Amino acid sequence: MKRIAVVGGGISGVTAAWQLARERAAGRAVEWVLYEAGARLGGTVETERRSGFVMECGPDSWVTEKPWARELAAELGLEDEVVASNDAIRRTYLLWGGRLVALPGAMRMMVPVDLEAIADSPLFSEDARRAYMQEPERAAELKATALPEGRDESVASFVRRHFGDEVTRTVAAPLLAGVFGGDVETLSVRAVMEPFVRLEQQYGSLILALRERATKVKGPKKSVFTTLKSGLGTFVEAMQREIPPQMVRLREPVEAIARIGGRWQLKSSRGAEEFDAVFVATPAHVTRRLLEPLDAEAAELVKLEASSAVVAALAFDAERARGMEIPEGFGYLVPPQTAGEDSLLACTFVNQKFGHRAPEGGVLLRAFFGNRAAGTLMAASDEEVISRAREQMALALGELPQPTHALVRRWPFSLPQYAVGHLDRMRALEERVARLPGLRLLGNAYYGVGLPGLMHEARKAAEEALG
Ligand SMILES: Cc1cc2nc3c(=O)[nH]c(=O)nc-3n(C[C@H](O)[C@H](O)[C@H](O)COP(=O)(O)OP(=O)(O)OC[C@H]3O[C@@H](n4cnc5c(N)ncnc54)[C@H](O)[C@@H]3O)c2cc1C
Incomplete structure (x- = not known):
C-alpha cells in the first residue's frame, strides 16, 4: 500500500x-491524507449562492482554450x-x-486584429495609433530582433518593442x-x-500573426471564457463527494516535513505520520517554509513576490x-497609472459576462x-470594504443603490x-526537487495560475506517483 x-486543499x-481516489477505485493500492489548514476545501475557489445569485469569491471562469477543466467537468x-x-x-x-x-x-490582449478599430478609439494619441499601424510593416525587423531562445524580458519591454x-x-x-x-515592468x-x-519568433509582427491565424480558424468561434452554471465551487463539491471523508483532515495545517529513514514524516497539530510520497500544494510562502529544512536552495527558489487580492461582490435584486x-x-479595468491608493483594479459585470449568475x-x-488598495483593505471590516467598493464603482457607473446581498473575501499573497x-x-x-524522491510541488507558484493547468498538473502528479 503506497x-x-x-x-493544501486548494484546487491543486x-x-x-x-x-488518487479514482486510482484507488480502479484497484491501485494507495491511501492518502489530504491536509488542509482551513475549515473548508477549495482554497481560493469558493462560491456562495444567495437568492438565485451565484457569487464567486475567487476565480469566476477558466480560459476555454485550455481543455483540462472541461475534461474534468465531463469526468x-x-x-x-x-x-x-x-x-x-x-x-x-x-x-x-x-x-x-x-x-x-477584435483585440487579443493588447494586439488588435483590426487596425480600423484603433483608428476610431479615443484611448490613443496619434503617436500610439502610428505605432500600431507601423507594427506590421516592421515584421522583418521584429523577427530579426525577436527574443532569443533561453532569454527573457519583462512584459513591458516586450510590448514596448512592438507598440x-x-x-x-x-x-x-x-x-x-x-x-x-501584477506589474508589467517586472512580470516575465x-x-x-x-x-x-x-508568434514573434515566427512572424515578427504580432498583428500579422493574429490576422493569419484568424483566417485559419474554421468553424464557429469558441467563447473566450467558460464556467460552471452553479459556480466553480461545484468542482470542489463534486470532487469532495468522491474522496472518502476519513482521508481529509480539515483544520490541520502541516507544520514540518522531514525525510527519515527513506520515508517522509509530516508533523501537524495532531502529531506525526509517515508517507512514501508527499505533494506540497500550499501557497508559495508556506511551501518555502516547509522546504527550508529539506533543501535551503530549493526554498530560496520558491521565494516569489505575491500580490494580495480583496474581492467584493454586490448583488442587486x-x-x-x-x-x-x-x-x-x-x-472595466482601471489603468494603474491613473489609479489612486483606493482604486479597484477591475470590476466585472458578472450577470452580463455569464448567464445563470x-x-x-x-x-x-x-x-x-x-496592490496597495488590497493591503489597506485586508484589515478593514466587511462593511468598510463594501462601502469602498460602492464608492469606487460609482466613479464609473454612477450612484449605486444599497446591494441586496454583498460578500467580501480577502486572499492574502494569493497571486504569485x-x-x-x-x-x-x-x-x-526542478533539479533540486528531483533530489527529494517522492516529493512533488503543486500549485500556482510555478507554471501558471489558471485553473485548467493546475488541475492538469495535479492529476499528472497523482498518476505518476503510482507509476
Ligand atoms: C481573486 C482571484 C481571482 C482569480 N480568478 C481566476 C479566474 O477567473 N480563472 C482562473 O483560472 N484563475 C483565477 N485565479 C487564480 C486561481 O484561482 C488560483 O491560482 C488557484 O485557485 C490556486 O489554487 P492552489 O490550489 O494552487 O492554491 P490555493 O487555492 O491557495 O490553496 C492552497 C491551500 O493550502 C492551504 N494551506 C496553507 N498552508 C497550509 C498548511 N501548512 N498545511 C495545510 N494546508 C495549508 C490553504 O488553506 C489553501 O486552502 C484567481 C485568483 C484570485 C485570488
Missing part, C-alpha cells in the same frame, strides 16, 4: 486527492453545468478620464494588473505570455437594479482590489508574480 500526503490539492458528470461566456457582448472598458471607454474590439510606451501603459498594464494583480513575458513570444445603467460588456432582472457586480527569469528559476527548482 501512502501519499497531500498538503483537491484535484490530486480526487485523482465528474458536470457537462450540463458547463457554460460559455456571453461573447456576443464581450467588451472591456477602461476607466479613462472619469468615464468608461471601450477597448477596441511603444503608451500602449504598454494604456492597455497592457491594466490588463495584467486586472488578471495577475515568457512565463505569462509565452504564446506571443512564439430586480427591484433595486431598476434604474441602474450598466453598459453592455464584461466589465443572477435571477431575472438582477445585477451582480464584482470589484477586485489588488512570475518575475523575469521565472522559468530559469523553475528549471533550477
Whole structure:
C-alpha cells in the first residue's frame, strides 16, 4: 500500500486527492491524507449562492482554450453545468478620464486584429495609433530582433518593442494588473505570455500573426471564457463527494516535513505520520517554509513576490437594479497609472459576462482590489470594504443603490508574480526537487495560475506517483 500526503486543499490539492481516489477505485493500492489548514476545501475557489445569485469569491471562469477543466467537468458528470461566456457582448472598458471607454474590439490582449478599430478609439494619441499601424510593416525587423531562445524580458519591454510606451501603459498594464494583480515592468513575458513570444519568433509582427491565424480558424468561434452554471465551487463539491471523508483532515495545517529513514514524516497539530510520497500544494510562502529544512536552495527558489487580492461582490435584486445603467460588456479595468491608493483594479459585470449568475432582472457586480488598495483593505471590516467598493464603482457607473446581498473575501499573497527569469528559476527548482524522491510541488507558484493547468498538473502528479 503506497501512502501519499497531500498538503493544501486548494484546487491543486483537491484535484490530486480526487485523482488518487479514482486510482484507488480502479484497484491501485494507495491511501492518502489530504491536509488542509482551513475549515473548508477549495482554497481560493469558493462560491456562495444567495437568492438565485451565484457569487464567486475567487476565480469566476477558466480560459476555454485550455481543455483540462472541461475534461474534468465531463469526468465528474458536470457537462450540463458547463457554460460559455456571453461573447456576443464581450467588451472591456477602461476607466479613462472619469468615464468608461471601450477597448477596441477584435483585440487579443493588447494586439488588435483590426487596425480600423484603433483608428476610431479615443484611448490613443496619434503617436500610439502610428505605432500600431507601423507594427506590421516592421515584421522583418521584429523577427530579426525577436527574443532569443533561453532569454527573457519583462512584459513591458516586450510590448514596448512592438507598440511603444503608451500602449504598454494604456492597455497592457491594466490588463495584467486586472488578471495577475501584477506589474508589467517586472512580470516575465515568457512565463505569462509565452504564446506571443512564439508568434514573434515566427512572424515578427504580432498583428500579422493574429490576422493569419484568424483566417485559419474554421468553424464557429469558441467563447473566450467558460464556467460552471452553479459556480466553480461545484468542482470542489463534486470532487469532495468522491474522496472518502476519513482521508481529509480539515483544520490541520502541516507544520514540518522531514525525510527519515527513506520515508517522509509530516508533523501537524495532531502529531506525526509517515508517507512514501508527499505533494506540497500550499501557497508559495508556506511551501518555502516547509522546504527550508529539506533543501535551503530549493526554498530560496520558491521565494516569489505575491500580490494580495480583496474581492467584493454586490448583488442587486430586480427591484433595486431598476434604474441602474450598466453598459453592455464584461466589465472595466482601471489603468494603474491613473489609479489612486483606493482604486479597484477591475470590476466585472458578472450577470452580463455569464448567464445563470443572477435571477431575472438582477445585477451582480464584482470589484477586485489588488496592490496597495488590497493591503489597506485586508484589515478593514466587511462593511468598510463594501462601502469602498460602492464608492469606487460609482466613479464609473454612477450612484449605486444599497446591494441586496454583498460578500467580501480577502486572499492574502494569493497571486504569485512570475518575475523575469521565472522559468530559469523553475528549471533550477526542478533539479533540486528531483533530489527529494517522492516529493512533488503543486500549485500556482510555478507554471501558471489558471485553473485548467493546475488541475492538469495535479492529476499528472497523482498518476505518476503510482507509476
Ligand atoms: C481573486 C482571484 C481571482 C482569480 N480568478 C481566476 C479566474 O477567473 N480563472 C482562473 O483560472 N484563475 C483565477 N485565479 C487564480 C486561481 O484561482 C488560483 O491560482 C488557484 O485557485 C490556486 O489554487 P492552489 O490550489 O494552487 O492554491 P490555493 O487555492 O491557495 O490553496 C492552497 C491551500 O493550502 C492551504 N494551506 C496553507 N498552508 C497550509 C498548511 N501548512 N498545511 C495545510 N494546508 C495549508 C490553504 O488553506 C489553501 O486552502 C484567481 C485568483 C484570485 C485570488
